[in-house]
Amino acid sequence: MVSQVLPFRVNEHIVSELIDWDRVPDDPIFQLTFPQRGMLDQEDYEHIRCLLRREAASHLIGDAANAIRLRLNPHPAGQLTHNIPRLGGRPLPGLQHKYRETVLFFPGGGQTCHAYCTYCFRWAQFVNLPGMKFEAREADDLAAYLKAHPEVSDVLITGGDPMIMKTRLLRQYIEPLLTDDLAHVRNIRIGTKSLSYWPQRFVSDPDADEVLRLFEDVVRAGRQLAFMAHFSHPVELEPAITREAVRRVRDTGAEIRIQAPLIRRVNDRPDAWADLWRTGVSLGMIPYYMFVERDTGPNRYFAVPLARAHEIFRAAYRRVSGLARTVRGPSMSAFPGKVRVLGVAEIADERVFVLDMIQARKPQWIRRPFFARFDPEATWLDDLEPAFAERFFFEEDAERSEADSPIGTWR
Ligand SMILES: *Cc1c(COP(=O)(O)O)cnc(C)c1O
Numbered sequence: 240m241v242s243q244v245l246p247f248r249v250n251e252h253i254v255s256e257l258i259d260w261d262r263v264p265d266d267p268i269f270q271l272t273f274p275q276r277g278m279l280d281q282e283d284y285e286h287i288r289c290l291l292r293r294e295a296a297s298h299l300i301g302d303a304a305n306a307i308r309l310r311l312n313p314h315p316a317g318q319l320t321h322n323i324p325r326l327g328g329r330p331l332p333g334l335q336h337k338y339r340e341t342v343l344f345f346p347g348g349g350q351t352c353h354a355y356c357t358y359c360f361r362w363a364q365f366v367n368l369p370g371m372k373f374e375a376r377e378a379d380d381l382a383a384y385l386k387a388h389p390e391v392s393d394v395l396i397t398g399g400d401p402m403i404m405k406t407r408l409l410r411q412y413i414e415p416l417l418t419d420d421l422a423h424v425r426n427i428r429i430g431t432k433s434l435s436y437w438p439q440r441f442v443s444d445p446d447a448d449e450v451l452r453l454f455e456d457v458v459r460a461g462r463q464l465a466f467m468a469h470f471s472h473p474v475e476l477e478p479a480i481t482r483e484a485v486r487r488v489r490d491t492g493a494e495i496r497i498q499a500p501l502i503r504r505v506n507d508r509p510d511a512w513a514d515l516w517r518t519g520v521s522l523g524m525i526p527y528y529m530f531v532e533r534d535t536g537p538n539r540y541f542a543v544p545l546a547r548a549h550e551i552f553r554a555a556y557r558r559v560s561g562l563a564r565t566v567r568g569p570s571m572s573a574f575p576g577k578v579r580v581l582g583v584a585e586i587a588d589e590r591v592f593v594l595d596m597i598q599a600r601k602p603q604w605i606r607r608p609f610f611a612r613f614d615p616e617a618t619w620l621d622d623l624e625p626a627f628a629e630r631f632f633f634e635e636d637a638e639r640s641e642a643d644s645p646i647g648t649w650r
């Protein structure tokens with residue numbers, strides 16, 4: 240029923256290596272990959288069930304599924320409206336440029352994954368919602384855009400999962416970035432869950448060695464190949480083949496950073512995070528972000544209140560050595576920027592959240608502390624009310640400068 244609406248895909252590695260079937264349905268990787276009834280509202284669930292029961296025509300089921308999908312905030316935080324850059328007036332739908340230093344690139348060949356996470360914030364990429372998919376067919380637009388933007392130091396190739404692509408195709412996207420006229424592009428990042436979901440990609444797939452050669456070429460060109468590896472739970476680091484894949488990727492000179500959202504039923508315990516960071520560090524990886532589950536898709540099933548998210552972060556952070564305290568969070572990728580919950584404080588008899596931005600549409604907003612009224616139920620920035628002020632400082636600032644399209648405000 241649920242997979243009529245939300246994407247579902249799993250594979251042999253996950254089913255036999257990662258899920259502990261004695262713990263199903265509570266097993267974290269089962270919750271991470273298998274659709275759960277609670278992900279749909281009762282009413283929506285019944286509606287789909289009814290259509291399937293009476294063997295309705297597939298276009299009717301499709302229409303019903305699309306209506307539900309559109310109510311699930313398929314593109315949060317202004318992704319379709321505010322982050323798409325232009326080149327000579329022409330929009331480039333396969334690119335996003337929200338923060339000055341980093342351009343996101345969505346190659347057309349990389350818009351699926353080896354398996355789908357139930358909580359995926361990019362879920363709209365995997366279902367056929369008309370007009371809801373961003374992807375690029377050409378690497379030329381990317382290179383041309385970067386030539387015109389010397390302030391960009393990082394390209395993040397993302398999806399979906401770019402590591403779903405064969406090496407030959409991936410090389411066609413990456414090689415043009417290594418030329419001398421794009422020397423300002425210092426870091427090539429790849430956002431991927433392949434080390435968890437399909438470590439075979441780097442060990443035993445037919446072009447496993449070839450992809451390692453590509454990473455070596457990036458490093459030899461004097462750039463950093465930064466693997467932004469999505470790991471949700473320490474159990475994903477256990478298989479021997481995953482450790483072998485990590486070792487092989489690192490041997491190319493690439494750096495691996497680990498990040499994931501905090502998800503109820505998957506990793507909402509401090510021990511899970513402390514273990515993940517500790518084991519990650521001992522395998523040579525760098526803890527990077529703990530995200531707050533975004534306000535999209537079946538978010539209500541997975542959301543953890545901000546107050547609890549901060550407690551979990553702090554409890555885990557306390558338990559690890561300084562080498563793992565490179566991690567930042569809990570962070571919301573919200574409309575104005577990446578908003579971090581720094582803590583809860585009592586100020587002038589009022590209980591407040593202390594927040595700041597790690598990334599922002601306007602660089603002058605970064606690392607400026609601000610306050611919101613404490614609310615134990617709040618799960619997202621939109622739920623928060625400013626404390627000691629009528630508005631949040633960035634709302635006033637956005638209005639003053641009428642910075643409707645952020646792209647360009649810092650130029
Ligand atoms: C997180 C993010 C980045 C990268 O931010 P870093 O803090 O440099 O890792 C870039 N673009 C978007 C839209 C992001 O959400």
Ligand code: SF4
Binds near residue numbers: 354361399431432469
């Ligand atoms: S790997 Fe990333 S893009 Fe793919 S399903 Fe999981 S969260 Fe979504």
